[in-house]
Amino acid sequence: MPAPATEQPSAGPVPRHVAVIMDGNGRWAEQRSLPRAAGHRAGARTVRTTIEHSVRRGVAALTLFAFSSENWQRPAEEVGVLMQLFLEALDREVAELDAKGVQLRFIGDRTRLAPALVARMVAAEARTAGHRQLDLVVAVAYGGRWDLTQAARQLAGKVEAGTLEPGMIDEAALGGCLTTAGRTEPDLFIRTGGERRISNFLLWDLAYTEFWFTDTLWPDFDESTYEGAFADFAHRQRRFGRTAAQLGSS
Numbered sequence: 629m630p631a632p633a634t635e636q637p638s639a640g641p642v643p644r645h646v647a648v649i650m651d652g653n654g655r656w657a658e659q660r661s662l663p664r665a666a667g668h669r670a671g672a673r674t675v676r677t678t679i680e681h682s683v684r685r686g687v688a689a690l691t692l693f694a695f696s697s698e699n700w701q702r703p704a705e706e707v708g709v710l711m712q713l714f715l716e717a718l719d720r721e722v723a724e725l726d727a728k729g730v731q732l733r734f735i736g737d738r739t740r741l742a743p744a745l746v747a748r749m750v751a752a753e754a755r756t757a758g759h760r761q762l763d764l765v766v767a768v769a770y771g772g773r774w775d776l777t778q779a780a781r782q783l784a785g786k787v788e789a790g791t792l793e794p795g796m797i798d799e800a801a802l803g804g805c806l807t808t809a810g811r812t813e814p815d816l817f818i819r820t821g822g823e824r825r826i827s828n829f830l831l832w833d834l835a836y837t838e839f840w841f842t843d844t845l846w847p848d849f850d851e852s853t854y855e856g857a858f859a860d861f862a863h864r865q866r867r868f869g870r871t872a873a874q875l876g877s878s
């Protein structure tokens with residue numbers, strides 16, 4: 629049987645920062661009459677290959693949505709499986725990420741996570757701090773609205789303490805209080821699994837991001853699919869509010 633056609637690496641610019649909603653694990657498992665947990669385990673393997681391909685292609689930053697504020701509403705058993713999977717993935721992968729020069733950080737509401745998991749997250753962040761090959765952020769117990777709310781609370785606290793004038797609150801001040809502060813905004817947003825929505829992911833940060841959707845379920849997302857997203861991105865004209873004519877003359 630001939631090998632499936634593989635998308636060649638695109639010639640155009642590679643996005644510096646890619647943000648991904650990894651959707652479709654459950655359906656992938658159900659299509660195979662497997663428990664949903666098997667889909668999440670397969671999804672974890674795709675996380676690894678996606679990180680590897682990002683490093684190969686020179687992507688500078690990758691943000692993965694692993695568990696949303698709303699995912700707490702899933703059946704307790706599935707939440708437990710996912711938390712266990714995060715723990716195991718950390719134990720298994722951190723040494724490899726460290727060796728590859730990947731800096732790993734987490735965003736999200738840690739107060740809702742088990743202390744044992746938080747301890748592993750903190751240790752992984754410390755171990756990989758300062759690496760420059762890839763800035764990998766995993767969003768766990770994260771929601772864009774949660775992030776904006778906690779930022780507003782910080783600003784209100786500063787106003788109450790007398791260290792900030794309300795009139796001084798601008799986009800930089802608010803952006804600086806988000807858990808994503810200091811990172812470049814995503815250039816490319818990818819959602820697998822066929823849905824066309826952002827599901828409370830990086831609401832502030834995606835303002836000028838290019839969106840790319842695929843019906844491919846996350847466990848089936850491979851290099852070729854990733855290259856398809858890069859190829860499409862390479863043809864986008866990013867105007868950031870300007871006209872095409874302005875871009876042509878700049």
Ligand code: FPP
Nearest residue numbers: 650651652653654655668671672675694717
């Ligand atoms: C969405 O698929 C996926 C999740 C809620 C979990 C994402 C987790 C992983 C990819 C596993 C491990 C991650 C790390 C960072 C090690 P879904 O369950 O909503 O799928 P469905 O829409 O088909 O039901």
